[in-house]
Amino acid sequence: MTSAELPPSSERHPPTRLLALGRPVARRLVSAWYDVRISGAPQVPSDGPVILAANHIGWLDGPLLAALAPRPVHALTKTEMFHGAAGKLLCRAGQIPLDRFRTDMSAVRQSLRVLRDGGTLGIFPEGKRGPGDLRRFHHGAAYLALVTGAPVVPVTFFGTRLPGGSSDSVPPRGARIDLVHGESWQVDQQPWPRTKEQVLHASVLLLQHMRRELDRARALTGRDLPGPLPAGQTEKDPDTGFVKRGTP
Known part of the structure; x- marks a missing residue:
């Protein structure tokens, strides 16, 4: 599928200059500070639209996805992060603000524009930081894949938050x-038109795939997830998608 075949969007493409310039510097800093090991990077297509869908265990996940992914990433990021100097930096680096508590059509249009233009979109289907075990799973990644036909590459993080x-x-x-x-x-x-049933079916299939890839990543690295956040640390998140233990 060519980018011209993807759905049109009048929304402005997020800027890329700072993102492109900052990634080499960020990678060097991260590699100097941590023992970073990246597996399966060739799974990410070298061109054309792609969605990187990651589990979410810690604060570092978003910055590391932007810095270390094989291609520059425009990640859907909660609007609460877009305040002050950090918020300005996120905007200039092409990250996409997302209001998780309503249907945010601006975020959807910006995401479609990224994919239409052959870019890389980052998304955390769990919606918030937590165990990272994909027991929570919102439908946004599957919806965008269904609308655009873009491939989804699962990304599993280990070690960005220690147990406890x-x-x-x-x-x-x-x-x-x-x-x-x-x-x-x-x-x-x-x-x-796309129906709710179509989105739900696609989301079930994607969740099952990502859970299999999570198990494969555990076996490949010999690592496990950090477990739940401490009591009282869980942030609010809308009860949409698959939000109950073991669902679907």
């Missing part, structure tokens, strides 16, 4: 951090 660590904690210097890119998943592009 708080939501905003980071591992100490020298800690090992693993990023594992899994086998891509793709669904046929579905022209408008």
Whole structure:
């Protein structure tokens, strides 16, 4: 599928200059501070639209995805992060603000524009930091894959939060951090109108695929997830998607 065949969007493409210029510097800094191990990078197509869908265990996940992914990433990022100097930096680096508590059409249009233009979109289907075990799973990644036909590459993080660590904690210097890119998943592009049933079915298939890739990443690295956040650390998140233990 060519980018011209993807759905049009009048939304402005997020800027890329700062993102492109800053990535080499960020990679050097991260590699000097942590023992970073990246697996499966060739799973990410070298060109064309792609969605990187990652588990979410710690504060570092977003910055590391932007810095270390094989291609510059425009990640959907909660609007709460877009305040002050950090918020300005996120905007200039092409990250996409997302209001998780309503249907945020601006975020959807910006995401479609990134994919239409052959870019890389980052998304955390769990919606918030936590155990990273994909027991929570929102439908946004599957919806965007269904609309565009773009492949979804699962990304599994290990080590960005230590067991028992708080939501905003980071591992100490020298800690090992693993990023594992899994086998891509793709669904046929579905022209408008798309039904809730189609989105739900695609989301079930993607969740099952990402859970298999999570198990594969565990076996590949010999690592496990950090477990739940400490009591009282869980942030609010809308009860949409698959939000109950063991569902679907």
